[in-house]
Amino acid sequence: MSPDPIRLSALLREVARTEILPRWGRIEADTKGDGSLVTSADLAVQQRLTKALAAAYPDIALLGEEMTEATQQQRLSQSSQGVWVLDPIDGTGNYACGFPGFAISLALVRNGRVELGVVLDPVRDECFCARRGGGATLNARPIAPFTPGQTLGDCIAMVDFKRLPPERIPTLLRPGGFRSQRNLGTVALEWCWLACGRFQLYLHGGQKLWDYAAGWLIAREAGVAAQLYRQGETTPLETIDLGARVALAAADQVLLEHWRTFVELPLSET
Template sequence: MAVSDQPDLDTLSLLLRQVARDQLMPRFGQQPARERSAREKADGSLVTEADLAVQQQLVTTLSAQWPDIPLLGEEMSATEQQRLLTDQEAALWCLDPIDGTSNFACGFPGFCISLALLRGGQVELGLVLDPVRDECFGAKRGRGATMNGAPIGPYSPGPQLSDCIAVIDFKRLPKDRVAGLFGADSFRSQRNLGAVALEWCWLGAGRFQLYLHGGQGLWDHAAGRLIATEAGAATRLLAPGSTAPDSSLTLAKRVALGAASGRLLQQWQARVALPLSGG
């Protein structure tokens, strides 16, 4: 494979597909559940052998092609993650080797590899590969978003919340705030995929119209949110307990909202009734 001087979406999509073939799908596919066995980390999330193998292969491959760009991975210690994030002007990869590890470990086909390039205090480009559906979403800041090279965009069947499908992660919302999301003028129906980066991409691709998540890490939203935003969706990150948008690159958890349009996002934010304490 030819090496690009600067990271580009085509080259990176080939790299992600290769690591999925090498490390991810052979451990999913038709393998028995024991081959996908997971252990619980200190924060309660799961990690499998596949998470570590995907991260290691991408660390090796990316450093060989772009040796001056270090990688911040979810399966690193918090100390190492913070050290890498300190210099926000320098280029830095941000990787979630498997977003949706619980799905992967249970054999549920809703997981992905998420990779973003951070530079100058913002996300410069992002890719999210769904290896089950062979869908690779990508975006470069200011240049729109694609799926397998074809442009994507949000879609809404109508201008009101009641016209929309909502994806909501209820686990990370304050329990006393859940009931207020429902009502005669609320969303048409509700889903939860359990893979944050894919949820952002599906919002950008028009597969649902409203989004709410109470506690996303940087590796959860970096690539996916850029893709949704570049596709034309309205998106917002906020610190828990705040009503002010905050898109700074931080390891702190963020409340995430999104909608197929700015008008829908205004209605959705009013329904959600910020601030949220996050999760």
């Protein structure tokens, strides 16, 4: 049975209703080895979705953020049959401190390509979906990026300064780069908000597969011009692995060309 975005949306909403929202604002977080946070809600969501997806789609393995790297690599090697890529709570830091910017991100990877993406923002009850070649939707309505003008100064930029080399930050703040700047702290929603026109430029210095897989597909299917790079490189790629990616994107191809020139890749030397 081919995965159905509507069915998946209903599943994510139910899990968010029972596992995420009741704990929001009343939960403690632990620090993982890489410095990121994890909560009991992350673990509960991953456990619930692992069981539910296995029951509905027994031939598709699951790769979750809260797994060991060895297990993640083993699951990814099965992608010819299909593998779910799950971030149970993208934006755990926001979630743990009560900031309303987090999401469940679920993607289906098959044969080294992202085939389907679903991202649920449970606070706003916004569910973004895309299937490769089928466009993108927000709560079942088609979405597209918005371009207020063809110069960078017309645009709002989403820039994650935390994951950029410190020496590069002053150059990004020079005049002419953007009208204003934001940072949500949740990669999946940043891609989705770009897809539906809430800002126009995007730069992130290091996102993992479970961070970007679903949102990246949603943005691309909506019409966003998006590129992913290995850190320290200048050639965009679409290969799927566990390595961190630099994300560069814009509401359309013209803006992306201007933005790429302004940013001046690579962000750092390898």
